[in-house]
Amino acid sequence: MGETQDLATRACKGAGLPWGLAEEAAFAVSWLEQRDLPGLEALAEYLTGIGQPNDYHAGFCPIGNGSWISDTGSWFGSFPLDVRQPLLLVPFIAQVIKQNSLILSWSNNQILISANNAEISHAGLIVGRRVEHCELAADKQMTEDTGRLDRIPESRSEWIEVLLEFAQRTYAPASEMSRLLGAGAGINDND
Amino acid sequence: MKTDNGQMPDPVPQRPPEKVMRLARLGSFHQSRLSFMRVLLRKMKLENWTVERPICELDDKGVGVVTYRCKGPDRTYTLIAFAHDLPAEKRSDRVIADAWDATFTLYDGEPDSEDIERLSRNVPLQEAGRITETEFVLSRANKSVRLFDYVRDCLARGEQPEAEKLDDVGYLMRTTAVYGSGKFGAADRSKWAGRNEFKGSFQPELMAVWLVRCFASDWVEHMARVQGGEKAVALSSPLKRRLGIGNSTGLGMAPFLIKHPALIHSWINAREAALARVRNIETVSDEEISSFTVLVKRALKNAMDWHSQSELQIPKIKALREDLQKLLDVVQSDFVKAPRPWDALYEWSEENLSLEGQEQTVSLLIEPHGSMVDSLAESMSADEIETFRIDGSRTTEQVLKSIHKHYGWAKAIAFDSKPAQARVWYVSAEKLEPRLGERFEEDIEAYEQALAPARDAMRLRFALLNEQPDETMAMFLLHHPEHRHVVRRLQVLDTAPYGELRDNTIDEKMLPIDLLRCKLSFFGATKFDPKSDRWVRITMYQHAPYPDEIEELDPDDCFLPGINP
Numbered sequence: 088m089g090e091t092q093d094l095a096t097r098a099c100k101g102a103g104l105p106w107g108l109a110e111e112a113a114f115a116v117s118w119l120e121q122r123d124l125p126g127l128e129a130l131a132e133y134l135t136g137i138g139q140p141n142d143y144h145a146g147f148c149p150i151g152n153g154s155w156i157s158d159t160g161s162w163f164g165s166f167p168l169d170v171r172q173p174l175l176l177v178p179f180i181a182q183v184i185k186q187n188s189l190i191l192s193w194s195n196n197q198i199l200i201s202a203n204n205a206e207i208s209h210a211g212l213i214v215g216r217r218v219e220h221c222e223l224a225a226d227k228q229m230t231e232d233t234g235r236l237d238r239i240p241e242s243r244s245e246w247i248e249v250l251l252e253f254a255q256r257t258y259a260p261a262s263e264m265s266r267l268l269g270a271g272a273g274i275n276d277n278d
Numbered sequence: 279m280k281t282d283n284g285q286m287p288d289p290v291p292q293r294p295p296e297k298v299m300r301l302a303r304l305g306s307f308h309q310s311r312l313s314f315m316r317v318l319l320r321k322m323k324l325e326n327w328t329v330e331r332p333i334c335e336l337d338d339k340g341v342g343v344v345t346y347r348c349k350g351p352d353r354t355y356t357l358i359a360f361a362h363d364l365p366a367e368k369r370s371d372r373v374i375a376d377a378w379d380a381t382f383t384l385y386d387g388e389p390d391s392e393d394i395e396r397l398s399r400n401v402p403l404q405e406a407g408r409i410t411e412t413e414f415v416l417s418r419a420n421k422s423v424r425l426f427d428y429v430r431d432c433l434a435r436g437e438q439p440e441a442e443k444l445d446d447v448g449y450l451m452r453t454t455a456v457y458g459s460g461k462f463g464a465a466d467r468s469k470w471a472g473r474n475e476f477k478g479s480f481q482p483e484l485m486a487v488w489l490v491r492c493f494a495s496d497w498v499e500h501m502a503r504v505q506g507g508e509k510a511v512a513l514s515s516p517l518k519r520r521l522g523i524g525n526s527t528g529l530g531m532a533p534f535l536i537k538h539p540a541l542i543h544s545w546i547n548a549r550e551a552a553l554a555r556v557r558n559i560e561t562v563s564d565e566e567i568s569s570f571t572v573l574v575k576r577a578l579k580n581a582m583d584w585h586s587q588s589e590l591q592i593p594k595i596k597a598l599r600e601d602l603q604k605l606l607d608v609v610q611s612d613f614v615k616a617p618r619p620w621d622a623l624y625e626w627s628e629e630n631l632s633l634e635g636q637e638q639t640v641s642l643l644i645e646p647h648g649s650m651v652d653s654l655a656e657s658m659s660a661d662e663i664e665t666f667r668i669d670g671s672r673t674t675e676q677v678l679k680s681i682h683k684h685y686g687w688a689k690a691i692a693f694d695s696k697p698a699q700a701r702v703w704y705v706s707a708e709k710l711e712p713r714l715g716e717r718f719e720e721d722i723e724a725y726e727q728a729l730a731p732a733r734d735a736m737r738l739r740f741a742l743l744n745e746q747p748d749e750t751m752a753m754f755l756l757h758h759p760e761h762r763h764v765v766r767r768l769q770v771l772d773t774a775p776y777g778e779l780r781d782n783t784i785d786e787k788m789l790p791i792d793l794l795r796c797k798l799s800f801f802g803a804t805k806f807d808p809k810s811d812r813w814v815r816i817t818m819y820q821h822a823p824y825p826d827e828i829e830e831l832d833p834d835d836c837f838l839p840g841i842n843p
Contacts, residue, residue, distance in 0.1 A: 089467070090460040106728040107755070107762020114666060151759065158670025158752035182667060258707035259715070259725040 091117045094250050095130055101256035102134040112150045118178035122205060131249035133172040136216035147171045147218045153179030166223040173221045177205045193219040290557040290621050292550040301781040305792025306633040307799035310641040311834060312548055314480050315802030317655040319833035325351050329825030338504045339363045346489045350475055356385040357489035360402050369420050371454045371526040384415035384486040411465040415458055415486040419451040426450050429498050434506030444520045445583055448805055448817045450494040452524025458483045478658045491523040491819050522820030528813040529712050532793040536729045539770050539777025540660035545800050546776035548658045552644045552651035557621035562614050571609050573642050576838035578602040588808040594634045601635025665770045670752025674745045680768045681739050684778050688732040691782055700786030703729035728763055730784045738764045
C-alpha cells in the first residue's frame with residue numbers, strides 16, 4: 088500500500104470510521120492525488136468537520152455514499168445528493184462509469200468525470216466544510232488517464248499534519264508492559 | 279483456483295490451502311529456487327549484469343561513502359553506502375535504534391555529487407530523514423562486532439580467518455531494516471512494478487541487500503589495510519562466499535502476510551504449482567536420482583551447520599537432521615520403481631517426516647527442475663487494486679458459502695473464550711512499531727488492528743445469519759459498515775484461496791515467528807534463529823556468488839553449502 092493510502096486509512100480509523108470504509112477513503116484519496124486533485128485536503132477537511140465519531144452514519148458522508156455507488160455499480164438514484172466534501176465522491180463515480188463522462192456539480196464547482204480521469208472544469212473553492220447539494224449529469228467523452236503518482240506531494244504538508252493527528256489516535260500509548268512484550272525487548276542483540 | 283493440469287490422466291493436484299496454510303507448516307518453509315533472491319541472481323546472470331564501484335572514499339576510521347553501480351540491459355541502479363563510526367553503546371538491532379554502523383539507499387540510475395550530498399543528509403537518519411522518488415530502498419546495517427574485528431585482525435596480519443569461525447556467525451554485518459516502496463519518501467511500487475528486472479516480489483530490496491553484502495567485505499578489507507598496511511591481504515573468495523548478510527526481523531513483518539492475501543496467494547500458489555508439476559513426472563532416471571542424492575546431502579550439511587539457542591528451534595533442527603538422514607536412505611533405496619517416483623517420495627515424507635523435513639523435501643524436489651518451474655516466478659506478484667472493489671450484488675447466501683469455504687475451520691473456535699482472543703495486534707505510539715499485546719492484561723483493545731480475519735469472518739457470519747438469503751451486500755453493508763473489510767477479503771479469497779491463514783492469529787498460543795519464517799523463506803533466507811517467539815535472526819545470500827563471480831558461478835548451485843569444502 089502506498090504511503091498516501093496508509094496515512095488515509097489510519098486517519099479515517101482514528102476519526103472513528105470502520106476499517107472497510109477507511110480502506111475506501113484511502114482508495115479515493117489516492118485516486119485523486121494521482122490525478123493532482125486535492126484528495127488529502129478534502130479528507131482532512133472532512134474528518135475535521137464531522138466532529139463526533141460515527142458521524143459518518145449521518146448520511147452526509149462522501150465515503151459511505153461513494154461506497155454505495157461503487158457497490159451497486161451505478162449512480163442512478165443517488166442524485167441529487169446532500170454530502171460533505173463532494174470531491175471525495177469522484178473516484179467512486181469514476182469506478183462505475185463505463186463509456187460516457189459525467190459532470191458533478193455543486194455551488195460554484197463542476198467536475199468532469201470519466202472512467203479514468205477527472206478534471207475540474209470550473210475554477211473555484213472546491214474544498215469546504217459545508218454539506219453541499221450535488222447534481223450529476225451526463226456529458227461528452229473525456230480524454231485518457233494522465234498517469235499515476237502514488238506519493239505524497241511535498242506541498243500537501245499542511246493536510247498531512249491534520250491526517251497524522253487523526254492517525255495518532257490509532258496508536259497505543261507506550262506502557263512498560265508493551266515495551267516488555269515488544270519484538271526484541273529485554274534481549275541483548277549485539278554480538 | 280488456478281491449478282496446474284498436466285497432460286496425464288488423474289494428475290496429482292496441488293496441495294489444498296487447508297493443508298498448506300497452517301501456521302506450523304508455514305513456519306517450517308525453506309528457501310527454494312522460486313525464492314526472490316534466487317530469482318534476482320538468476321536473472322542478473324542471464325542478462326549479464328555488471329557491478330562496478332565508482333566511488334570508494336573511506337578514511338582511516340572507516341568513515342565515508344562507497345557506491346556500487348549495477349548495470350543491466352535496460353537500466354542502471356546504484357547502491358550508495360554511508361559508513362559511520364558508531365560508538366559501541368549505540369549499536370542496537372531493534373527498530374527503535376537511531377544510529378547504525380552503515381546506512382544505504384538504492385538509487386534509480388547513477389547519482390551525481392548533488393544527489394549524494396542530499397542523500398548524505400537524509401539516509402544516515404533513516405526514518406527521521408526523507409528520501410525521494412529516485413530512491414527505491416532505504417536500509418541500514420550493524421556489524422557483527424565479534425566476527426568483523428576478528429576478520430579484520432586476521433587480514434591485517436596477512437592471514438586468512440578460520441572457516442569455522444566464519445560459519446559460527448555467518449555474516450560480517452546484519453541489516454536491521456530494509457524499507458522499500460513508498461516508505462519515507464521512496465518511490466512507490468507503481469514506479470518500478472512494470473520493469474522487467476523487478477518482475478516478481480521485493481526485487482529492488484534484495485538487489486540492495488546483495489550489494490550491502492559486497493560492501494561488508496569491502497569494508498572489512500579496507501579496515502585491515504588501515505591496520506596492517508602492506509602486510510594486509512584480501513579475504514579469499516571461497517571464505518568470503520561463506521559469509522552472507524545477517525538480518526534481524528521482528529514483529530513489523532508479521533502483519534504483512536495477513537494484510538496482503540492476493541500477494542501471498544501468488545507466492546504460495548507458485549510454489550504449490552511447482553511441487554505439483556514435479557510430482558506428476560512419470561519416470562526418473564538413475565542420473566537424476568544421483569544428483570538428487572547429492573542435493574539431499576548438501577541439505578543435510580546445511581542442517582548440520584544450522585545452529586540456534588532457541589528452545590523453539592532446537593528440536594526442529596534436530597528433527598530436520600534426522601529427517602534428511604532418513605530421506606537419504608529412501609532416495610538410495612528402490613523407490614524409483616514406483617510410478618511417479620517424486621510423488622511417491624513426497625507421500626512418503628508426509629507420513630514419515632516432521633513438518634521441517636516435509637517442507638525441506640518440497641524445496642529439494644523443486645530444486646533440479648528449473649526448466650519446468652522457474653517461469654512460475656513471474657506470477658509471484660499481485661495487483662491489489664484489481665481485486666479492491668466490492669461486488670455489492672452478491673447475496674447473503676453467496677457470502678455465507680464463501681465464509682464456509684475459507685473459514686469453515688474457524689466455526690470450531692470459541693471466539694468468546696479468553697484463550698481464543700488472548701492477543702491484540704496494535705501499533706505503538708512510541709516508534710509506530712507493530713506489536714502483539716495481551717487483551718486481558720493491557721489497556722490496548724481500543725487500538726486493535728484488523729489482523730484477526732477468522733474472528734471477523736465469524737462475526738460477519740453471525741450477522742448474516744439474521745439476514746434474508748437474497749439480501750445484497752450493498753444493502754447489508756449500508757447498515758453494517760463494520761463488516762465491510764471482511765466482505766472485501768472474502769471476495770479476494772474467492773480468486774486467491776492460498777491467501778488466508780488457516781489459524782487463529784489472536785490465539786494465546788499463536789507464534790508470530792511462524793509468519794516471519796514463511797515470508798523470509800520466500801525471500802531466500804536461511805539459518806533461521808529465533809531469539810524469542812517474536813523476532814528472528816537469519817542469513818541472506820550465504821554461499822551466493824559476489825558481483826565479480828556471477829559470470830563464472832551458477833547462483834542456483836550456491837544456495838546450499840558444498841559437501842566437499
